[in-house]
Amino acid sequence: MRILVTGGAGFIGSHIVDAFVEAGHDVAVVDNLSTGRRSNVNREARLYEVDIHAREFERIVADFRPEVISHHAAQASVKVGQADPVHDLEVNGGGTARVCALAIQYGVRKIVYASSGGTVYGEPQTLPVPEGHPIAPRSNYGASKYVGELYVELAARTAGIEFTTFRYGNAFGPRQDPHGEAGVVAIFTGLMLAGQPCTIDGDGEQRKDYLYVADVARANLLALEAGNGLVANIGTGVGTTVNEIYRVLSEATGNTVPPRHGPPRPGDVRNFWLDCTRAREVLGWQPEVSFEEGIRRTVEAFRAAAGAR
Ligand SMILES: NC(=O)c1ccc[n+]([C@@H]2O[C@H](COP(=O)([O-])OP(=O)(O)OC[C@H]3O[C@@H](n4cnc5c(N)ncnc54)[C@H](O)[C@@H]3O)[C@@H](O)[C@H]2O)c1
Missing domain, CATH: 3.90.25.10 (UDP-galactose 4-epimerase, domain 1)
Structure with missing residues (x-):
């Protein structure tokens, strides 16, 4: 399968690229290397050092013709989101709107979207937090990640694009930036x-809910073939x-x-x-x-x- 991974030079995205390559898929990565690194990217994948807002991104989608876009590019820092809310919305909201528009234009079958379980729900009213919990982010980042969810669902509703939205807990593992303010x-x-x-x-x-990154990657592998219309938390439940x-x-x-x-x-x-529970019931996924x-x-x-x- 041809899969385009945005943010595939980043921490989580690069592990997903590894899992896709290992499963024999044809993988292209689009990443502006703002926080990602060239050295994170699997040698079997093609890396395009391109911003998802750039005109060139359209040419890559048009040439590569992905069947699935795994959308992981983001401004992923709560702190940066608080300091610069407009930039945060441009990348996470606007960037996702662009991914959706190109997916519709170039006949992409499915979008897998990386949302944030730790920030879209806000202060938990119940524990563990289910997907039906009220959406009440307490940060610009949480709000912009949820905006992305809305665009992905809009593409599904109006253009018939398949989607799976994952709301991740706190991922950890190799390649996470030790110099960041989070993690x-x-x-x-x-x-x-x-x-x-x-x-x-x-x-x-x-x-908090800390999840090893290989388990995140495995959920993404399962979502290639299953879970259309699914919005699912991905964490450990503890x-x-x-x-x-x-x-x-x-x-x-x-x-x-x-x-x-x-x-x-x-x-x-x-x-x-x-x-x-939902990820387990629909995808047969659980942390290993x-x-x-x-x-x-x-x-x-x-x-x-x-x-x-
Ligand atoms: N790390 C976590 O625990 C966690 C939790 C919930 C959700 N997420 C989401 O998972 C995804 C990956 O997060 P991460 O922790 O690996 O962060 P990361 O910063 O390592 O990865 C993000 C990648 O996107 C790239 N990028 C940023 N802006 C871009 C742009 N405009 N165009 C192209 N590429 C761009 C960066 O260079 C980087 O490689 C993000 O969407 C994030 O919101 C992460």
Whole structure:
């Protein structure tokens, strides 16, 4: 199958590209490398260093004629979204509208859209959070990711495009940026391997849904052939505290430097995990990599990457 992955040089997108290539698909990547890296992209995939807003993006879709577009390009930082809401909406809302328009124009069968379970629902009214939970984002990023969902559903309703929308929990794993402001696993792994102290926000008892990235990629593989019209949470269904992450990572890295404690993050949701029953029922998907195993693989990959530098 010919599949175009936007954002395929990024953290999650590059693992999805690997899974597609491994399954024998013909994969093209469109990525402007704003946060992604050329070195993340599987050698079997064609990389176009192009912005999804650029005119050239249309030529790539017209030439490659993908059957599926896996849309993962985004402004993916809550912090950047707060600092620059217009840019955030342009990339996440406008960019997705463009992907949908080109999909309709060039006869793409299906769009798989990466939304955000951690931000579109806002403060949870029930735990775990099901897909029917009210949509009440508390950040510009959460709002713009939801705008993207609306455009994808519009393309389905008005032009008959198939779609699957995934609302991911907090993904972690190899290639996540340790220098970003989000992604506690990557940040702590980078610091521990460098022998630096980690700063735990608040008391560290905040509990979120952390999912190993290979499980995210597997959901995307299943969505190529199933789940039309599906909006599904992709997480573990359980919460893990920052203190637990710190402990498991310390064991895996051999860290002995004690943590610091900083103030709690303003506006941070304290407890959050996703009900993933729907993905299991419709796609037969459930996470297969335990948290401890995911951490072990992450530390190994970060060690190898540090050694290669
Ligand atoms: N990381 C998570 O836990 C998480 C959770 C929920 C949803 N998501 C979503 O998953 C997707 C991937 O996130 P990620 O964590 O891998 O982030 P990432 O920043 O590593 O990946 C995003 C990719 O998109 C590219 N990109 C950004 N703007 C672009 C543009 N205008 N044109 C072309 N390419 C562009 C970047 O260079 C990068 O490679 C995003 O859509 C994000 O909103 C991520």
